[in-house]
Amino acid sequence: MRILVVEDEKRLADGLRRGLEAEGFAVDIAPTGTDGLWLARENTYSVILLDIMLPGMSGYRVCETLRAEKNWTPILMLTAKDGEWDQVEALDTGADDYLTKPFSFSILLARVRALMRRGAAERPVVLEAGDIRVDPAARKVWRQNTPIDLTSREFAVLEYLIRNLGTVVSKRDVLDNVWDFDFEGDPNIVEVYVRHLRNKLDRPFGREAIETLRGAGYRLAANGG
Numbered sequence: 001m002r003i004l005v006v007e008d009e010k011r012l013a014d015g016l017r018r019g020l021e022a023e024g025f026a027v028d029i030a031p032t033g034t035d036g037l038w039l040a041r042e043n044t045y046s047v048i049l050l051d052i053m054l055p056g057m058s059g060y061r062v063c064e065t066l067r068a069e070k071n072w073t074p075i076l077m078l079t080a081k082d083g084e085w086d087q088v089e090a091l092d093t094g095a096d097d098y099l100t101k102p103f104s105f106s107i108l109l110a111r112v113r114a115l116m117r118r119g120a121a122e123r124p125v126v127l128e129a130g131d132i133r134v135d136p137a138a139r140k141v142w143r144q145n146t147p148i149d150l151t152s153r154e155f156a157v158l159e160y161l162i163r164n165l166g167t168v169v170s171k172r173d174v175l176d177n178v179w180d181f182d183f184e185g186d187p188n189i190v191e192v193y194v195r196h197l198r199n200k201l202d203r204p205f206g207r208e209a210i211e212t213l214r215g216a217g218y219r220l221a222a223n224g225g
Helices: 010-022 033-042 059-068 084-092 105-118 152-163 171-178 189-205
Strands: 002-006 026-030 047-051 075-079 097-100 127-129 132-135 140-143 146-148 210-213 217-220
Touching: 002 010, 002 033, 010 026, 010 105, 026 033, 033 047, 033 059, 047 059, 047 105, 059 075, 059 084, 075 105, 097 105, 127 152, 132 152, 140 189, 152 171, 152 189, 152 217, 171 189, 171 217, 189 210
Parallel strands: 002 026, 002 047, 047 075, 075 097
Antiparallel strands: 127 132, 132 140, 140 146, 210 217
């Protein structure tokens, strides 16, 4: 099993190499974000240990780039930054786990093994349906590379539809997953938001991505309509 360590602190990088090699792993070291990205593109790794504050390119950017290229190798972020929003940003850019320095090697090893058991299952950062792209972390939507301005509720309805791409979902399904469980208003509110989405996402482009199946519910076409 090969692991890539992207870390500019030589002492830490050497220590990680020795520890991981003692556990039977093959280890490659990259001292910059640019080198780390190149190695991750050129080789197959079981796990990538990725520092955030790196010369050349930040760990956030390396992770975001790999995910955009559909490289789903498990990534464990290593950083001295322990702020709540630092952790949020790390996970939102596509990292699988986050460990703050200084850390116990035994804890790091346990997390590496957990990521290896999970494997490199596809976890797209941006969801797609034909020419529709939805970025849940950034709360952004595009059609034909044109940005679409949605309200928070419109975005939530679209995100639910695209996460159930090609599947028919009922009004009740949408209400239960987008509105509060104790919502007691008119369930036809779903029709209102679907109409809003069609006016913004379909009609200006001459498309019909959101299908209505009478008596059953709605479906977002896998090909974008």
